[in-house]
Each structure stands twice: as structure tokens, then as C-alpha cells.
Amino acid sequence: MRRAEAWPAQAGRVSQRRRRCCGLILAAGLAGPARATPAELVLGLLPNVSTALLATQYEPLRRHLEGLGSAVRLALPSSFRGFSRSLLAGEYDLAVAAPHFARVAQLDAGLVPLAMFEPRIAALLVVAAGSGLNSAAGLRGRQLSFANPGSLVAIAGLRWLAAQGLEAGRDFEVQPARTDFGVGRLLLTGAADAAILSAGELRTLPADELARLRVVETFQRLPNFIVVAHPRLGASQLAQLRVRLLSLAADPERGAAFARASGVTGIVEVDAATLRELDAYVEPSRRAMAGTG
Numbered sequence: 001m002r003r004a005e006a007w008p009a010q011a012g013r014v015s016q017r018r019r020r021c022c023g024l025i026l027a028a029g030l031a032g033p034a035r036a037t038p039a040e041l042v043l044g045l046l047p048n049v050s051t052a053l054l055a056t057q058y059e060p061l062r063r064h065l066e067g068l069g070s071a072v073r074l075a076l077p078s079s080f081r082g083f084s085r086s087l088l089a090g091e092y093d094l095a096v097a098a099p100h101f102a103r104v105a106q107l108d109a110g111l112v113p114l115a116m117f118e119p120r121i122a123a124l125l126v127v128a129a130g131s132g133l134n135s136a137a138g139l140r141g142r143q144l145s146f147a148n149p150g151s152l153v154a155i156a157g158l159r160w161l162a163a164q165g166l167e168a169g170r171d172f173e174v175q176p177a178r179t180d181f182g183v184g185r186l187l188l189t190g191a192a193d194a195a196i197l198s199a200g201e202l203r204t205l206p207a208d209e210l211a212r213l214r215v216v217e218t219f220q221r222l223p224n225f226i227v228v229a230h231p232r233l234g235a236s237q238l239a240q241l242r243v244r245l246l247s248l249a250a251d252p253e254r255g256a257a258f259a260r261a262s263g264v265t266g267i268v269e270v271d272a273a274t275l276r277e278l279d280a281y282v283e284p285s286r287r288a289m290a291g292t293g
Contacts, residue, residue, distance in 0.1 A: 037069045037237070044075040044092035046083050046101070046225070048151075049204055051076040057261040058096070060254040065094075068244055080150050084289035087111070087228075094229050094241065100152045100285040102226035103278040108286075111228040112238055115245040116274065118266035120221040122199035123153045123160075128187045129214045133194055136164050136217070142193035143175040144168070145186050147201050150288030152222055155281050157196035160219050184209035200263060223274050224264070242269075 043062065045054050054076055062072045075092060077083040087095050088109045097105060105111040127133045133142070139161070146154040158168060168174050175192040177183040184205045186192035194216070202210070227245055229238055245267050249255045259265060 038093070038233075040071040040073055041065070041093040042073050042075050042091070044077070044083060044086060044095035044097075046096060046098055047077055047079060048098070048148075048201070051078070053204075057258070060258040060261065061248065064248050064251055064254045064258075065241070065244055068240055080148060081289070081291045088289070090230055090232070092230065093233060094227060096225050096227055098152055099223040099226050099274075099278055100155065100281040101289060102228050103275060104282060104285050104289060105228055106275070107282065110231055112231055113270040113275065114227045114229050114238065114242045115267050116226045116270045117224040117262075117264045118268055119224065121153065121224050122218050123156055123220040123222055124197050124199060124202060124218055125157075125194055125216040126187065126197050126202060126213055127194045127216055128190075129212050131193065131214065134216060136161055136166065136219075139166060139172045139194055142172050143191070144172050145175045145177050145183050145192035145195040147177060147183050147195075147197055149174070149176065150285075151198070151201075152281060152285075153198045153201070154196055155284045155288070156220050156222055159280075184213065188212055203263065223278060226270055227267075 043058070043065070045058060047054065049057075055074060058074060062074055065072045072094075075086070077086060083095075083097075084101060086092060087097060087101065087105050090109065094114075095102075095105075095111075099116070102111070102113060106113055125136060133139070146157070148154060161167075161172075166172060175186060177186050177192075177195075183192070183195045183197060183201075187195055188209060199218075202213070202215075205213070229241060231238070233241070246269070248258060248267055
């Protein structure tokens, strides 16, 4: 993972992205007359951590976006399903979505990917420090937990295990946990033998729990969160928002504050290859967003 201090180095690349951004939006079929700047933009946030922590993390980004002239209000739903429902229903002008949710929102609701966070998400197999489990093969006959079964890390983790001939319900059992904190306690009490977590989820665990856990393997590095926007904003405003997002690194106060609070080391354009990569997760993501899988 790159250090947050290295983030401002990307500021020199913003001008090149500005030249491309309008063409990408027009290619999405969103060309049209300029629209008045809205009085307020609603920015939806995926509740992957507590709402209080989310509000703190995204305050620098919120204030940076307000530089375009609209007030920005953070929408903090209480669940992944609630976020997904509001995202697909068009209740947000902008949203910071898990990448697989962003791809579904693009395909099914016409939302426009504007930018993506860096670095990629490290997907981890984690155990208690004293565990003898040292590989995925050791999961056979054991209990595996996830912070959220609808997360991209969880979906990718099940695919990774399936590729090794390990199937949930047949070769191992899934022990659900309601929060990241619950996962840590399940591991430390022996209620679960292993967990699949993102590096970010692991980082949010209490320090005393974190010190007693061990990463067995980083099995994949997945695309990070994607900022999507509703096409009702129009091509001109979408282009301005994209440029504004990409320019956060050049803001010496808010860019550094956002990096410290969120662990995000950069904001870049979403390329076609990344979107195609996410297509492998579209169907299980649709089920997760509907609350059926």
C-alpha cells in the first residue's frame, strides 16, 4: 500500500484526466444542455463502518465538493440493503459505493462512474494468532466468518475457495457476524476458525483484538470504492464533479485530511478494464443488493 503522504504526487496527472473526462461522459450518452447548479447535492455513503466514523471520514471530501457551489449533504443509511435500495432508486445525486454495487448501479440504473479510490482493497484470510490454520485448505470442516456476506471481499473469497474445491455448506460452515467487531470476537473466542476481511475492515477492529489476530494470506487485491453519480445532473455537472474529485489530492488541507481519516491514497478515473473485471461479480452482487444472497 502506498503511503498517504505520496498521494499529492498524483496531482500533476489531473490535467490529463480533465482532457479525457468530458469524452467519457459523452460516450455514456449523457450529452445535453447545461443545467443550473443545484442548491444541494445528496452524497450517499455505503455503511461499511459506523455512521459516526463515516461522517468524520468524509467531511473533508464533502467540503471539497462544496467548492463547486452546491451544498453537499451526507446520506448515512443504516444497512447495505438500505444503501442499495436508495442507490438503485435514484435517491442520491452522488454515492460512494462498493465497486460491485457501483457496477450493478451502472448497468441496471444508468448511474455514471466518476472516479475510484486507491489503493486496491486487500482481501485477507485471518485467524487468531495462536491458530494452527495456515492455508485455505485448513478450512475443511471448520467455521468461516465474514463481516458482511454481501461485501465484494466476501463474494470474492467464496469464489477463491471454490476454485480450490472448497464449497460453503459442504466443506466448511459459514458463521455470520453482524459487524467487523463481531468477527474479531468470533475468532478470539473460537466460535469461528477463520474470517475473510478486507484490510480496511481489519484495521477498524479494536487494538487489543487486532494484536491477537494473524493474516494467513492476502488472496486478492480488488478494486476500491467507486463514486457514481445520477445522470440527471447532466453532462456539464458530471464533468465538473469528476474533475473536482480528481483534484482532491491538490487540496493541501482537505486532501491530506481525507487520506488520514479514510486510508485512501488517491482518487483516479475508472477505466473500462476495471469495470469489466467487476462483471464476474454482477450476479451475486444483484442478489446481495436485493437481500437474497
